[in-house]
Amino acid sequence: MSVPTPERHGRLSRLHKISAATGAAAVGVTAIAFSVVPGQKDSGNDTAGSEPAAQAIALQTAADSPATQKAGIDAQTTAADGRARASAEKAARKKAEARAKARQEAAEQAKKAERERQRKQAASRSAERAASPSGSPKQIARQIIGSEKQFQCFSNIVERESGWDVHAQNPSGAYGLVQALPGSKMASAGPDWRNSAATQIKWGLGYMKDRYGSPCGAWSFWQANNWY
CATH class of the missing domain: 1.10.530.10 (Lysozyme)
Structure with a gap:
């Protein structure tokens, strides 16, 4: 058995270090490969991301249900009825105000006509007295x-x-x-x-x-x- 020279001993030492480093790198790559597989998601993250989607589906399902649609139609009908009732009440008030104004104007015209009639009647009596006076x-x-x-x-x-x-x-x-x-x-x-x-x-x-x-x-x- 030959004794290695110092130069040969140095080369062997460097080869051992390279081999060790290469093995460690391989182990790291393998670990990474097992920990992150393309297309695979973390179960915790997947559960958290699916909650909003589930809620949206539930809301859409509720909105599409017959009961919800009927409630919406009923609300629209009630609002339309309220607007129609308010419009009818407003029209009725205007009509009542117009009738009251017409009655007031008619009453004023009647008073004016009565005053004019009395004036003419008095003038007529005066003219009659002047035309046919009587007494002493x-x-x-x-x-x-x-x-x-x-x-x-x-x-x-x-x-x-x-x-x-x-x-x-x-x-x-x-x-x-x-x-x-x-x-x-x-x-x-x-x-x-x-x-x-x-x-x-x-x-x-x-x-x-x-x-x-x-x-x-x-x-x-x-x-x-x-x-x-």
Whole structure:
């Protein structure tokens, strides 16, 4: 048996180290191959990942069930009924408001028409009294003249001229309540001037208005001159 030289001994030592390293690497690769096999998943990770998918499937199944679909339809129907009811109530309120407004306007129109009717009726009665006055000569004069102030002025003159005597006659030819001169002038107011207080008053009132502006104007002149 030969004794290895130092040089040979060094080469053998390096070969042993390389062989040991190669074996260790092979063991590591084998371990890795067994621990991670292509296409194989960790059982724990696979379980955790499958939970969301299972939940989604369960939710979809519940959503597709007849009971869920019916509940959705019922909810939509209820909402539609609510909207229709609200719309109908709104329309009913508007209709009621329109009816109330129409009734109010009709009532106002009726009041206005009644006031106008009363006004026309009063005017008609006044015209009738003026056209066909009745009563004593003084009452007839009040009806024809209308204004109490103008009537008082007219009355002051007639009281002094004739004392309200329809047939009062002056030697000068003046005649009647207002002592028209001549009395026949009053025929312009009516053919019954000799006996009608209304005809004499109408003529005398027209004369006072034409010459003095009003019975009160004539009365002012009479007070200053004792005639008019």
